[in-house]
Amino acid sequence: MSRPKIVILGAGYGGIMTAVRLQKQTNANEAEIILVNKHNYHYQTTWLHEPAAGTMHHDRTRIMINDVVDENKVNFVQDTVVEIKREEQKVILENGELDYDYLVIALGFEPETFGIKGLKENAFSIRNIDSVRKIREHIEYQFASYNNDKEKKKERLTLIVGGAGFTGIEFIGELADRVPKLCNEFDIDRSNVRIINVEAMPTLLPGFDPELVEYAKNILERKGVEFKLGTMIKECTEEGVILSKDDQVEEIKSNTVVWTGGVRGNSIVENSGFEAMRGRVKVNKDLRAPGYDNVFVVGDCALIINEENDRPYPPTAQIAIQEAYTCATNLLRLIRGNEELASFKPDIKGTVASLGEGEAIGTVGNKKLYGSTASAMKKIIDNRYLFLLGGPGLVLKKGKLKLF
Ligand code: FAD
Missing domain, CATH: 3.50.50.60 (FAD/NAD(P)-binding domain)
Incomplete structure (x- = not known):
């Protein structure tokens, strides 16, 4: 029997974390997992303001995909996605095409300019x-x-x-x-x-x-x-x-x-015919695209409504990472024949915004944080992600170890 083929598009927070979770949890030969990304590296989007201003070298924000993805379990394809042919279960790449049994769309965001001239x-x-x-x-x-x-x-x-x-x-x-x-x-x-x-x-x-x-x-x-x-x-x-x-x-x-005034989901999603609001697909509770039982959407391409205020959750790395966990769980259930899928519920632990070296503001739980404490918390959040992605080795290699 041929193995089910899972194709993950995009190696940002949502995509790479789905791949890493699957590689940890699938048994040998249980599924063929393919990760497609434009570059051979994953970058930390949440750090990009630093190399943009020149306060950090851009190489610090990137992590080679082969350093975190096990090539015995995940086949990495460096290519650019051009279109998703939903009905044919195919992805068109710049240099070829891929068919899939299950698809994860994790292509991230684009700037939204709201039609402002120029x-x-x-x-x-x-x-x-x-x-x-x-x-x-x-x-x-x-x-x-x-x-x-x-x-x-x-x-x-x-x-x-x-x-x-x-x-x-x-x-x-x-x-x-x-x-x-x-x-x-x-x-x-x-x-x-x-x-x-x-x-x-x-x-x-x-x-x-x-x-x-x-x-x-x-x-x-x-x-x-x-x-x-x-x-x-x-x-x-x-x-x-x-x-x-x-x-x-x-x-x-x-x-x-x-x-920096706005973002939308990757336009490939809309151009491929998925119903979307500003490039974001309003996904079902199990993170599948409505009408497509084998297509999951995670990260900034997915739209989830916060039932407490009836507004969409803002697109964040925090949510993208959590979605990747649910998405991997649900893919495993599907390939193991369990039709009862997990529902995604964001667990917002807090938000911290940096204000430059040693300064930040934020909330963690219901606690307000300022100044150097908030700044240290921001670094802890960044290091935690590296730990989830690549363990202590990655924290030591790429982490922000000087907290104060
Ligand atoms: P991304 O991380 O954008 O990854 C998308 C991936 O898809 C990339 O690897 C890209 O190369 C690849 N890709 C795109 N198009 C193609 C294509 N056609 N073919 C192949 N590959 C493709 N969120 C927080 O939670 N906390 C923060 O502190 C925070 N700070 C931020 C600071 C900045 C400066 C910015 C810009 C964003 C910040 N965010 C923060 C938001 C967060 O970065 C995004 O919500 C998050 O990156 C979304 O993850 P994603 O996996 O959907 O997409």
């Missing part, structure tokens, strides 16, 4: 290793060029971050730490540099505890960040941004606009 073309986004390397190099180039220009251009030193959600705030915290070092390196007076955060909502970190938000705002302002809250980016041009607030329009010239 944003897609002119703004950077924090998305993967390639995108953050480009941001870091671009910013360094602006600083390096400033004193070489005949006429010193302020737009080279005006850094705009669109969006004050989790990613925007974590990035701006790192940027505020990096700027004094860049000024030092390139002989630039700090007062010539502007770091501006633009957010349409009246507050940063919407949904966070107001006291923690106030703390974050004070810390970042002390580091020289200017906030423009309740302000819309109307347009992003090659020269900068056009903002509007209360019918007042303002143009800020800038060579560096980084958009």
